[in-house]
Amino acid sequence: MKMKWSPLGAALIAGLIILLPLTAAEAIVTVTIDDGLITVTCADGAVCDSSPLAGIVAFTTTLSTSPTASITAVGSGSPALGPFNLDLTYSITAGLGSRAAAYFIGVTEDGLMGRLGGLPVLDAQLGGTQNNGAMTFFSAEAFPAPPLVFGNSPFCDTALSGSSPLTQSCSFGRDSRFTSDVVFLLDLGVRVDAANVGATSASGDVLLAARVPEPSTLLLLGAGLIGTGLLGSVTRKAKNPA
Numbered sequence: 001m002k003m004k005w006s007p008l009g010a011a012l013i014a015g016l017i018i019l020l021p022l023t024a025a026e027a028i029v030t031v032t033i034d035d036g037l038i039t040v041t042c043a044d045g046a047v048c049d050s051s052p053l054a055g056i057v058a059f060t061t062t063l064s065t066s067p068t069a070s071i072t073a074v075g076s077g078s079p080a081l082g083p084f085n086l087d088l089t090y091s092i093t094a095g096l097g098s099r100a101a102a103y104f105i106g107v108t109e110d111g112l113m114g115r116l117g118g119l120p121v122l123d124a125q126l127g128g129t130q131n132n133g134a135m136t137f138f139s140a141e142a143f144p145a146p147p148l149v150f151g152n153s154p155f156c157d158t159a160l161s162g163s164s165p166l167t168q169s170c171s172f173g174r175d176s177r178f179t180s181d182v183v184f185l186l187d188l189g190v191r192v193d194a195a196n197v198g199a200t201s202a203s204g205d206v207l208l209a210a211r212v213p214e215p216s217t218l219l220l221l222g223a224g225l226i227g228t229g230l231l232g233s234v235t236r237k238a239k240n241p242a
Helices: 007-019 215-239
Strands: 022-034 039-043 056-063 069-076 086-094 101-114 122-130 135-144 155-157 166-172 182-194 200-210
Touching: 022 056, 022 069, 039 056, 069 101, 086 101, 086 182, 122 135, 122 182, 135 166, 135 200, 155 166, 182 200
Parallel strands: none
Antiparallel strands: 022 039, 022 101, 056 069, 069 086, 086 200, 101 182, 122 166, 122 200, 135 155, 135 182
């Protein structure tokens, strides 16, 4: 027997496609630390990763600032978090005679698959502290791998701030230019500008999370889809009376 799909069933399936446009393939979480002279990276499960848990990279390194600066970063992604969530905890401690430097700490989750045109809204928020004139900002981005050539990918960032305690936030979402499935990655990065010579410390946490639709929004969407299905059913019966 040949199966027939009713307009109502088709509408409900369309609703699932709208709500779940993205999937996690084999996600790879990587932490990167940079002081402007040296860049070091640590991938989930590598020797440098001190966390035994999948989806969490815990990495401490000493960079070439004179005297040295110790940087600890813990980056978390899938499967420890949801496939479209990232978390980065960072801590920078520069010695008494340290040079002025810009430090970058980032976490990347690669191997995601989906339509960036159907990306949910992603909210990012940072909370931290800093001293000795340090200034901090962060950015969050979703971009195809390899990047496409016709424009920037969905992203958001904040302005440099010397406040302590520090709170920053930004959001980004779907980009209508991306209409087909692509492999893409999420990236979350913090930059700390230690503009003054001397002992400097900065630490904090920044979280990137997919925004959960309000219940009222889901109800309206569901009602709209069901209404579309019922309308199609009534129209079909009107055209084909028993």
